[in-house]
Amino acid sequence: MASILDSKIPGGPIESKWQNHKFDMKLVNPANKRKHTVIVVGTGLAGASAAASLGELGYKVKSFCVHESPRRAHSVAAQGGINAAKNYKNDGDSVYRLFYDTVKGGDFRAREANVFRLAQVSTQIIDHCVAQGVPLAREYGGLLSNRSFGGAQVSRTFYARGQTGQQLLLGAYSAMMRQVDKKQVDLYARREMLDLVVVNGKARGIIVRNLLTGAIESHEADAVVLATGGYSNVFFLSTNAMACAVTAGWKAHKRGAFFANPCFTQIHPTCIPVSGELQSKLTLMSESLRNDGRVWVPKEKGDKRHPSQIPDDERDYYLERVYPSFGNLAPRDVASRQAKYAVDSGRGVGPTGVAVYLDFRDAIARLGKPAIAEKYGNLFEMYEKITGENPYEIPMRMYPAPHYTMGGLWVDYDLQSTIPGLFVAGEANFSDHGANRLGASALMQGLADGYFVIPNTISNYIASTKIEPVATTNDAFKAAEDAVKTQIVRMMMIKGNRTVDSFHKELGRIMWDECGMGRSDAGLKKALELIPKLKDEFWNNVKITGEANYVNPELEKAGRVADFIELGELMCRDALERKESCGGHFREEYQNDGEAKRDDENFCHVAAWEYNGDKKPQTRHKEELTFENVHLATRSYK
Amino acid sequence: MSGGSGKNLNLKLKVWRQKGPKDSGAFVEYDAPKVSEDSSFLEMLDQINDRLVLKNEEPISFDHDCREGICGSCGFMINGNAHGPMKNTTVCQLHMRNFKDGETILMEPWRATAFPVIKDLMVDRSAFDRIISAGGYISVDTGNAADANATPIPKPDADAAFSAATCIGCGACVASCKNASAMLFTSAKVSHLALLPQGKVERHERVDHMVAQMDAEGFGACTSTGTCSASCPKGISLANIAMMNRELLASAVMKREAAAGDGI
Ligand SMILES: Cc1cc2nc3c(=O)[nH]c(=O)nc-3n(C[C@H](O)[C@H](O)[C@H](O)COP(=O)(O)OP(=O)(O)OC[C@H]3O[C@@H](n4cnc5c(N)ncnc54)[C@H](O)[C@@H]3O)c2cc1C
Ligand code: FES
Numbered sequence: 001m002a003s004i005l006d007s008k009i010p011g012g013p014i015e016s017k018w019q020n021h022k023f024d025m026k027l028v029n030p031a032n033k034r035k036h037t038v039i040v041v042g043t044g045l046a047g048a049s050a051a052a053s054l055g056e057l058g059y060k061v062k063s064f065c066v067h068e069s070p071r072r073a074h075s076v077a078a079q080g081g082i083n084a085a086k087n088y089k090n091d092g093d094s095v096y097r098l099f100y101d102t103v104k105g106g107d108f109r110a111r112e113a114n115v116f117r118l119a120q121v122s123t124q125i126i127d128h129c130v131a132q133g134v135p136l137a138r139e140y141g142g143l144l145s146n147r148s149f150g151g152a153q154v155s156r157t158f159y160a161r162g163q164t165g166q167q168l169l170l171g172a173y174s175a176m177m178r179q180v181d182k183k184q185v186d187l188y189a190r191r192e193m194l195d196l197v198v199v200n201g202k203a204r205g206i207i208v209r210n211l212l213t214g215a216i217e218s219h220e221a222d223a224v225v226l227a228t229g230g231y232s233n234v235f236f237l238s239t240n241a242m243a244c245a246v247t248a249g250w251k252a253h254k255r256g257a258f259f260a261n262p263c264f265t266q267i268h269p270t271c272i273p274v275s276g277e278l279q280s281k282l283t284l285m286s287e288s289l290r291n292d293g294r295v296w297v298p299k300e301k302g303d304k305r306h307p308s309q310i311p312d313d314e315r316d317y318y319l320e321r322v323y324p325s326f327g328n329l330a331p332r333d334v335a336s337r338q339a340k341y342a343v344d345s346g347r348g349v350g351p352t353g354v355a356v357y358l359d360f361r362d363a364i365a366r367l368g369k370p371a372i373a374e375k376y377g378n379l380f381e382m383y384e385k386i387t388g389e390n391p392y393e394i395p396m397r398m399y400p401a402p403h404y405t406m407g408g409l410w411v412d413y414d415l416q417s418t419i420p421g422l423f424v425a426g427e428a429n430f431s432d433h434g435a436n437r438l439g440a441s442a443l444m445q446g447l448a449d450g451y452f453v454i455p456n457t458i459s460n461y462i463a464s465t466k467i468e469p470v471a472t473t474n475d476a477f478k479a480a481e482d483a484v485k486t487q488i489v490r491m492m493m494i495k496g497n498r499t500v501d502s503f504h505k506e507l508g509r510i511m512w513d514e515c516g517m518g519r520s521d522a523g524l525k526k527a528l529e530l531i532p533k534l535k536d537e538f539w540n541n542v543k544i545t546g547e548a549n550y551v552n553p554e555l556e557k558a559g560r561v562a563d564f565i566e567l568g569e570l571m572c573r574d575a576l577e578r579k580e581s582c583g584g585h586f587r588e589e590y591q592n593d594g595e596a597k598r599d600d601e602n603f604c605h606v607a608a609w610e611y612n613g614d615k616k617p618q619t620r621h622k623e624e625l626t627f628e629n630v631h632l633a634t635r636s637y638k
Numbered sequence: 639m640s641g642g643s644g645k646n647l648n649l650k651l652k653v654w655r656q657k658g659p660k661d662s663g664a665f666v667e668y669d670a671p672k673v674s675e676d677s678s679f680l681e682m683l684d685q686i687n688d689r690l691v692l693k694n695e696e697p698i699s700f701d702h703d704c705r706e707g708i709c710g711s712c713g714f715m716i717n718g719n720a721h722g723p724m725k726n727t728t729v730c731q732l733h734m735r736n737f738k739d740g741e742t743i744l745m746e747p748w749r750a751t752a753f754p755v756i757k758d759l760m761v762d763r764s765a766f767d768r769i770i771s772a773g774g775y776i777s778v779d780t781g782n783a784a785d786a787n788a789t790p791i792p793k794p795d796a797d798a799a800f801s802a803a804t805c806i807g808c809g810a811c812v813a814s815c816k817n818a819s820a821m822l823f824t825s826a827k828v829s830h831l832a833l834l835p836q837g838k839v840e841r842h843e844r845v846d847h848m849v850a851q852m853d854a855e856g857f858g859a860c861t862s863t864g865t866c867s868a869s870c871p872k873g874i875s876l877a878n879i880a881m882m883n884r885e886l887l888a889s890a891v892m893k894r895e896a897a898a899g900d901g902i
Pocket of ligand 2: 701702703704705706711712713728729730731
């Protein structure tokens with residue numbers, strides 16, 4: 001059967017696809033741009049950069065976020081850095097190498113053409129951010145500084161101490177606020193998108209809840225961009241901020257947008273381990289720490305000695321042992337899996353035994369404490385605040401945690417979903433990272449999408465599509481508003497016996513156990529029995545106090561958890577169907593001695609799920625992937 | 639050794655409860671038994687809120703998101719201190735091991751005319767967004783930039799700009815100032831941009847517009863007491879305020895010279 005998914009990859013050699021495509025695209029003349037409105041949902045790196053750039057072009061932009069201020073979007077938390085193929089280090093980097101590393105790092109489950117474009121525009125991103133005044137780290141000579149990150153053997157990562165995300169976001173946010181001042185962008189903060197409105201097959205607006213007043217509002221536009229971030233919070237405990245949710249994407253899915261590779265999630269190897277039942281989130285420690293920290297566990301099972309009492313020859317520096325050429329800089333999926341094996345073999349450390357060490361002893365001896373403090377000082381402080389331990393003296397304890405989701409709404413080369421007029425940018429789309437994302441590539445992708453891709457492809461859509469006038473009095477808006485209101489009333493009426501969080505935690509446990517670092521046929525089937533029961537109980541027994549017509553965080557969370565439960569089920573189905581291991585998706589049945597065993601014959605495709613209504617399960621569609629430039633090979637970091 | 643003491647605390651909380659912007663509020667007392675020393679302050683509140691919900695009461699509302707001290711969402715007064723007793727620490731990074739068994743903890747929202755209370759411990763800080771949109775940027779459209787290394791920036795300038803740019807916009811500076819002044823917030827952005835070569839072109843309009851907006855929002859005057867910087871979780875320096883005052887002066891001089899020039 002021919003696929004109904006058309007990725008619309010432009011022809012020609014990979015180096016010139018984007019250039020040619022930009023030339024072929026239709027343009028909207030400057031005087032007409034102001035007659036077109038674009039809704040951008042989300043103000044993280046992807047959304048803020050898209051809103052700013054569309055505003056600069058002259059479109060009327062309406063920008064929405066759940067946060068109190070656009071500057072608080074979750075992108076703000078990124079620590080480590082952003083990649084770009086600048087080759088300022090003269091260490092052999094190039095657009096082609098960044099492209100190659102990303103395709104390989106993603107375990108050959110990403111679309112080559114998209115990845116190539118990403119690598120191409122990466123250099124412009126750095127130029128633009130510096131021009132905006134983003135204070136990226138510099139050397140004494142005044143030029144920009146770089147460091148290396150996992151999965152790469154060159155230093156191509158730009159950074160701003162441990163706050164790269166914050167600084168890049170403030171750049172995009174300021175650019176957007178400049179457009180607010182010019183009245184090109186209207187800002188709607190503390191609004192949560194609860195539905196997408198589709199009129200005559202095209203995305204024409206959204207329904208939002210005003211989180212201050214509870215009012216349900218309709219907003220219309222000529223095109224809608226979702227830049228609503230990732231869904232790691234399906235696991236309850238993750239490194240994501242508390243408000244990160246799949247709701248916007250999920251509602252769009254239910255209106256016809258296919259959801260691609262939902263089971264492709266990234267478990268980040270270096271996070272502060274879980275300490276207790278009441279924990280609400282997990283804290284990431286930047287991957288950059290693996291540049292100087294060495295990962296180890298004791299060689300002997302159950303060795304409870306203080307780390308300083310364990311001599312070198314009784315330590316297993318397992319990443320250096322198993323992957324001599326990448327060592328501690330092995331990519332994330334690989335490093336996480338090895339941490340799991342170490343713990344599963346009874347050699348985990350710390351009070352719970354579910355952790356490994358990340359040790360700076362040797363780096364401090366080699367470089368001195370001040371040099372380490374200059375590089376990682378704020379991360380060390382953060383660690384100490386949380387654990388009460390001083391990492392200059394005792395090795396950090398780390399364990400993998402859910403962090404990033406490669407899956408997301410399916411988009412074509414233009415970042416358009418299966419609903420015409422609905423574009424998806426940043427972590428919310430499935431795009432460029434295949435089955436595993438390399439460190440420092442999400443910030444790059446978010447900004448590539450928002451500054452450089454979306455402004456072009458939206459113009460092309462608007463110029464080449466007949467977009468009829470539509471008002472929020474249209475029936476489709478009324479119907480969507482009613483659906484939103486009905487769901488809220490229904491949730492408020494349940495008045496059951498369990499808190500929203502208790503459901504979220506239970507879902508998280510199921511997902512972590514059965515759809516986390518290791519997945520199996522039996523485990524996934526078990527999850528697929530448990531989740532529908534949980535869903536049923538949620539809709540009969542959740543308890544929300546307060547009212548719907550003012551600030552009500554419990555109601556907000558309930559809506560998000562309801563969607564996470566449905567997504568969790570789809571993730572498990574996706575994981576069950578993908579009978580291979582690749583990147584972060586590790587099916588225990590398909591492995592070579594603990595390494596992922598891909599099945600290119602049967603699974604060299606994107607799985608994109610189509611919603612069929614409440615009563616029928618989603619249909620799985622395939623977009624076949626072809627590799628013409630990077631040849632399919634077993635990924636090795638040994 | 640590592641990984642927490644496992645000790646529990648029994649605490650009393652006195653929390654400001656206010657239903658909405660137009661309602662009057664009051665302190666309400668709650669018992670917080672068996673709080674783990676290893677939990678964070680917000681996790682302690684989560685626990686209280688769980689219990690309130692199960693008792694059919696409304697949970698205490700507070701802003702929060704990243705829970706790692708970077709998004710600037712969280713923030714309220716704890717025993718009279720913005721973000722609580724620890725230096726350079728936001729509420730979300732504050733751990734219960736810093737409190738004593740049997741202690742009573744007083745919690746109230748930021749108090750400032752320009753930050754109206756929304757509910758309980760939540761306030762409206764959108765005035766900060768409006769100050770930024772009045773000029774807290776460099777006017778460069780996407781696609782115009784020269785190579786990022788075309789203009790080297792001396793490391794001391796870059797580092798100073800970075801330090802000013804680390805402000806998370808939480809509002810602790812305003813809340814801890816007896817005049818509810820927003821000078822530290824505004825000056826941090828002014829310095830960040832004025833220190834960089836890219837930011838120098840618009841420096842005069844920028845400072846004028848941002849300060850005008852700051853005044854229009856109803857923030858108070860600065861009397862140089864310095865509590866803002868002392869309570870700032872990111873340690874933003876008072877030197878930024880001095881720099882902003884210099885920028886304002888330079889802008890005024892420029893204007894005067896321009897006016898005099900016109901007269902010739
Ligand atoms: C702790 C941490 C560290 C990281 N470090 C790095 C790093 O060093 N390098 C790197 O490349 N990547 C890093 N990442 C990943 C990277 O930060 C994210 O993938 C990226 O920032 C996502 O950006 P975004 O714009 O797609 O979404 P986000 O920044 O998550 O923004 C989502 C936006 O959508 C809005 N929104 C969501 N749902 C709705 C709704 N229903 N209605 C209205 N608005 C909505 C939110 O308010 C927000 O404005 C890190 C991630 C984490 C968690
Ligand atoms: S919740 Fe983000 S700074 Fe505290």
